[in-house]
Amino acid sequence: MDRARLWGIAFLLVTAAGWALNWPTIKFLLPVWPALFSRGVAGVTASILLGLLAVNRGESLRVPAGAWPQVLLAAFTSVFAWMGFATLSLNWISVAEAALLVYSMPVWAMLLAWPLRGERPGRRSLVALALALAGVILLLSGQNGASGRDQLLGVAFALAAALLFAWGTVVNRKPLPLPPLAQTAWVVGVGCAPMIVLGLLFEHPRLDALTGAAAASLAYMTLVPMGVCYLSWFAALRRLPSSTATIAMLLVPLLGTLAAAAMLGDPFGLREGGALALTLAGVALALRGRAHVPTSRSRDPGET
Structure with a gap:
C-alpha cells in the first residue's frame, strides 16, 4: 500500500473518531445547555474559525450572486435540519x-x-431499503407504553433530519462554486445562525451554567468535529476515492454508539446491535449503488 493511501486512511480514522465522539459529547451537554442553542453557538464559532483559516490559505470567501439559493438550500438541509434536528432528537432517544x-x-x-x-x-437498492427498514423496525420494536410514546418525538426529529438531508442531496446536486473550506464555513454558519435565534427565543439558555466539563464539551464540539475533522476529511479526499471515504464514514454511528455506551451508560444490547448491523448494511449497499452519482455533498458526509 502506498504512503498516500496510508495517510488517507489515517485521516479517515481521525475524522470518524472525532465525529463519533461528538455524539456522546452532545448528549452529555444537553442537560446543561439546550440543543439548538448549544449546536448553534458551536457551529457559528466554528464557521468563523474556518473562514479565517480559508482566508489564511488563500481561499476566497466571496459567494457568487447566483449561488446564494444553493448555499441556503445546503445550509437548511445539511446543517439546520441534519445537525439541528439530530441534536434535538437526543433529548428523547439514545445515541444508538x-x-x-x-x-x-x-x-x-x-x-x-x-x-x-x-x-x-x-x-x-431494494435490498438496501429492505435491510434499512428491518433495522428501523427492530429498533422501534422495543418502544412501548408511555416511555415509547415520549420517544416517538425523538424518532420523528431523527427521521426528519435524515429525510431532509436526503431530499437536499437529490435536488441540490450541482457542486457549490466555492473552495472546500470556504464552502464549509458559509454552509455551517448560515445553517447554525438560526439555531442561536431559536434557542434564545424558546430554550432560554443560562450562560452561567456553562462551566467545567460542560464548557469543555462545547469547546470540543466547536474545535474538533467542525474544525480538525473537516480538515482531516478534506485531506483524506485528496488521497482516496470519495466513494471509499464516504462508505468508511459508516464507522461514525458505530463508534458513536459504542462510545455512548461506554461513557454515558447508554443501552446497547442485542436489539440495538442487530438494528445497527441491519441498517448500516443497507446504507453500505445504497452508497455502493450511488457511488458513481456526483452530488453537491460528495465532499462532506454530514458531521453530527
Missing part, C-alpha cells in the same frame, strides 16, 4: 437510536431519487 436513524439518510436519498429524478431503484 439517533445515530442509526440519522445515518439511514443514503437509503432515503436513493428512494427519493425515484419520484424526483426518475432514477428507478434496482435490485441492490
Whole structure:
C-alpha cells in the first residue's frame, strides 16, 4: 500500500473518531445547555474559525450572486435540519437510536431519487431499503407504553433530519462554486445562525451554567468535529476515492454508539446491535449503488 493511501486512511480514522465522539459529547451537554442553542453557538464559532483559516490559505470567501439559493438550500438541509434536528432528537432517544436513524439518510436519498429524478431503484437498492427498514423496525420494536410514546418525538426529529438531508442531496446536486473550506464555513454558519435565534427565543439558555466539563464539551464540539475533522476529511479526499471515504464514514454511528455506551451508560444490547448491523448494511449497499452519482455533498458526509 502506498504512503498516500496510508495517510488517507489515517485521516479517515481521525475524522470518524472525532465525529463519533461528538455524539456522546452532545448528549452529555444537553442537560446543561439546550440543543439548538448549544449546536448553534458551536457551529457559528466554528464557521468563523474556518473562514479565517480559508482566508489564511488563500481561499476566497466571496459567494457568487447566483449561488446564494444553493448555499441556503445546503445550509437548511445539511446543517439546520441534519445537525439541528439530530441534536434535538437526543433529548428523547439514545445515541444508538439517533445515530442509526440519522445515518439511514443514503437509503432515503436513493428512494427519493425515484419520484424526483426518475432514477428507478434496482435490485441492490431494494435490498438496501429492505435491510434499512428491518433495522428501523427492530429498533422501534422495543418502544412501548408511555416511555415509547415520549420517544416517538425523538424518532420523528431523527427521521426528519435524515429525510431532509436526503431530499437536499437529490435536488441540490450541482457542486457549490466555492473552495472546500470556504464552502464549509458559509454552509455551517448560515445553517447554525438560526439555531442561536431559536434557542434564545424558546430554550432560554443560562450562560452561567456553562462551566467545567460542560464548557469543555462545547469547546470540543466547536474545535474538533467542525474544525480538525473537516480538515482531516478534506485531506483524506485528496488521497482516496470519495466513494471509499464516504462508505468508511459508516464507522461514525458505530463508534458513536459504542462510545455512548461506554461513557454515558447508554443501552446497547442485542436489539440495538442487530438494528445497527441491519441498517448500516443497507446504507453500505445504497452508497455502493450511488457511488458513481456526483452530488453537491460528495465532499462532506454530514458531521453530527
